[in-house]
Amino acid sequence: MKAATVNAATLKAPADPQALAQACAASMWADDRASQGLGMVLEAVGPGHARMAMAVTEAMVNGHGICHGGFIFALADSAFAFACNSRNARAVAAQCSIAYLRPGKLGDRLVAVAEERAVAGRSGIYDIRVLDGQGTVIAEFRGHSRQVGQSFFEEA
Amino acid sequence: MKAATVNAATLKAPADPQALAQACAASMWADDRASQGLGMVLEAVGPGHARMAMAVTEAMVNGHGICHGGFIFALADSAFAFACNSRNARAVAAQCSIAYLRPGKLGDRLVAVAEERAVAGRSGIYDIRVLDGQGTVIAEFRGHSRQVGQSFFEEA
Amino acid sequence: MKAATVNAATLKAPADPQALAQACAASMWADDRASQGLGMVLEAVGPGHARMAMAVTEAMVNGHGICHGGFIFALADSAFAFACNSRNARAVAAQCSIAYLRPGKLGDRLVAVAEERAVAGRSGIYDIRVLDGQGTVIAEFRGHSRQVGQSFFEEA
Amino acid sequence: MKAATVNAATLKAPADPQALAQACAASMWADDRASQGLGMVLEAVGPGHARMAMAVTEAMVNGHGICHGGFIFALADSAFAFACNSRNARAVAAQCSIAYLRPGKLGDRLVAVAEERAVAGRSGIYDIRVLDGQGTVIAEFRGHSRQVGQSFFEEA
Numbered sequence: 001m002k003a004a005t006v007n008a009a010t011l012k013a014p015a016d017p018q019a020l021a022q023a024c025a026a027s028m029w030a031d032d033r034a035s036q037g038l039g040m041v042l043e044a045v046g047p048g049h050a051r052m053a054m055a056v057t058e059a060m061v062n063g064h065g066i067c068h069g070g071f072i073f074a075l076a077d078s079a080f081a082f083a084c085n086s087r088n089a090r091a092v093a094a095q096c097s098i099a100y101l102r103p104g105k106l107g108d109r110l111v112a113v114a115e116e117r118a119v120a121g122r123s124g125i126y127d128i129r130v131l132d133g134q135g136t137v138i139a140e141f142r143g144h145s146r147q148v149g150q151s152f153f154e155e156a
Numbered sequence: 157m158k159a160a161t162v163n164a165a166t167l168k169a170p171a172d173p174q175a176l177a178q179a180c181a182a183s184m185w186a187d188d189r190a191s192q193g194l195g196m197v198l199e200a201v202g203p204g205h206a207r208m209a210m211a212v213t214e215a216m217v218n219g220h221g222i223c224h225g226g227f228i229f230a231l232a233d234s235a236f237a238f239a240c241n242s243r244n245a246r247a248v249a250a251q252c253s254i255a256y257l258r259p260g261k262l263g264d265r266l267v268a269v270a271e272e273r274a275v276a277g278r279s280g281i282y283d284i285r286v287l288d289g290q291g292t293v294i295a296e297f298r299g300h301s302r303q304v305g306q307s308f309f310e311e312a
Numbered sequence: 313m314k315a316a317t318v319n320a321a322t323l324k325a326p327a328d329p330q331a332l333a334q335a336c337a338a339s340m341w342a343d344d345r346a347s348q349g350l351g352m353v354l355e356a357v358g359p360g361h362a363r364m365a366m367a368v369t370e371a372m373v374n375g376h377g378i379c380h381g382g383f384i385f386a387l388a389d390s391a392f393a394f395a396c397n398s399r400n401a402r403a404v405a406a407q408c409s410i411a412y413l414r415p416g417k418l419g420d421r422l423v424a425v426a427e428e429r430a431v432a433g434r435s436g437i438y439d440i441r442v443l444d445g446q447g448t449v450i451a452e453f454r455g456h457s458r459q460v461g462q463s464f465f466e467e468a
Numbered sequence: 469m470k471a472a473t474v475n476a477a478t479l480k481a482p483a484d485p486q487a488l489a490q491a492c493a494a495s496m497w498a499d500d501r502a503s504q505g506l507g508m509v510l511e512a513v514g515p516g517h518a519r520m521a522m523a524v525t526e527a528m529v530n531g532h533g534i535c536h537g538g539f540i541f542a543l544a545d546s547a548f549a550f551a552c553n554s555r556n557a558r559a560v561a562a563q564c565s566i567a568y569l570r571p572g573k574l575g576d577r578l579v580a581v582a583e584e585r586a587v588a589g590r591s592g593i594y595d596i597r598v599l600d601g602q603g604t605v606i607a608e609f610r611g612h613s614r615q616v617g618q619s620f621f622e623e624a
């Protein structure tokens with residue numbers, strides 16, 4: 001619901017970092033039709049980290065049942081977004097890179113685990129590992145974020 | 157149609173580089189449900205280059221009408237795939253990076269232009285520029301490809 | 313000479329873009345002991361581009377006569393710096409990537425050619441190609457710059 | 469001493485992974501005039517990891533005492549090389565990226581810590597963090613390695 005998001009900026013930020021991360025995530029998720037439409041599930045979120053899952057569907061594969069790299073990227077990118085927006089400062093992706101190690105397959109439930117690597121001023125670096133259903137790494141993503149000077153909630 | 161693709165390997169490769177690029181593209185496109193499902197259109201293809209277009213739909217945006225980076229990446233990635241598979245040697249993406257310069261917007265018709273930058277042995281580097289409806293650059297993508305030792309058509 | 317650089321900010325910026333690029337380069341070069349110490353030669357500079365050369369010396373190679381990647385990177389990085397500082401706005405490297413295609417060899421005179429790929433706000437993307445003595449590409453470098461809000465010369 | 473390196477291939481590989489890593493490092497180091505010439509010190513090495521230090525000298529800085537990015541890259545690149553060559557399979561850098569977070573300064577003793585992030589077939593991904601004298605992160609480097617099909621020592 002868009003109204004909720006607009007009003008959020010006038011709400012007080014939770015003092016607890018974990019509660020704050022969940023509140024930021026709730027605000028972002030409400031707006032994120034793209035991640036919702038791809039069937040993503042936000043499994044966990046906290047200060048500087050997030051875990052997102054997505055099943056590889058028929059619409060995501062080629063004729064050989066191999067997942068298009070763009071969808072693996074999208075999953076990692078969403079996990080990245082929730083991790084780098086978990087401390088009340090709105091941030092956007094400036095630059096991202098992905099290395100493909102093994103194919104994603106039709107029916108696989110992929111999991112992307114995002115962790116903060118470094119923060120300096122408004123810039124952040126996040127590493128996102130994408131695992132297949134057996135827990136094998138299929139891709140490694142590194143995202144560079146940049147804060148835009150806005151917040152989700154009013155600072156106490 | 158999958159059968160056509162399977163049979164393709166027994167067909168002779170066209171001698172003309174432009175005809176070969178188009179034949180490789182036709183074979184790949186038949187299989188590429190992901191690019192088809194996202195509404196992509198392959199506007200042009202030739203030896204080492206390709207141009208792919210895609211409209212930004214409601215399913216690709218957040219509540220503010222801004223395109224999820226994963227879809228911009230997917231468009232560039234598809235243009236990259238057609239460019240690096242245009243000379244009869246099958247190649248896959250090894251590593252890709254994308255820098256976001258401006259947002260993609262709901263209703264925009266994005267165009268990704270892929271050009272070969274360098275080739276050395278089985279490795280290739282391709283630069284893909286993503287433009288919005290006004291021809292303004294919104295993202296720059298660089299893809300590193302790796303040939304897998306298979307071909308689309310039988311070499312003459 | 314450091315004093316010259318400090319005074320530069322009070323000098324008027326040349327109106328001609330080519331003259332401005334050369335003036336910015338002269339100011340940077342005076343300070344750049346690192347590039348000087350590696351024997352680099354700035355062969356050309358202009359708005360958004362630069363060409364820098366360097367010979368591969370004994371101090372840069374391993375026992376097999378292959379140039380350490382760090383020196384190939386340093387040459388490309390210097391060409392990048394002169395290209396992204398050619399329009400009077402001081403900029404620094406935020407993120408760089410390099411792909412090695414072929415080895416650099418002892419005695420080779422390497423040339424790095426930097427070209428502007430895209431600019432958006434304070435961010436820029438530059439592509440630098442490194443060639444060996446025969447004009448063969450040995451590395452491809454992409455640099456992301458960020459302007460810091462200072463200038464070399466006083467704007468007219 | 470070059471002779472030692474040449475003979476190394478006829479020596480048996482140590483069975484213990486830590487001893488093997490140290491033996492590979494000793495063989496590489498003997499050849500690595502570039503790292504030696506820059507005053508690097510290999511502080512630690514083991515299976516998949518390495519730690520390398522280097523002081524920022526006058527020859528590495530510009531007139532403002534800021535270290536040229538190429539030397540920070542070179543330090544990280546050397547740590548990467550020792551980490552990805554620690555298991556008897558010779559590997560080279562295919563692609564590397566570096567993000568600069570803070571400046572390196574004249575007199576600083578920089579330390580680069582390399583850790584293995586993922587391995588798949590002949591490809592590997594390594595993360596190298598560069599710290600200044602106070603232990604603050606000044607750069608994050610990610611290296612992609614590729615094994616070349618040779619070994620340092622004869623496999624038992």
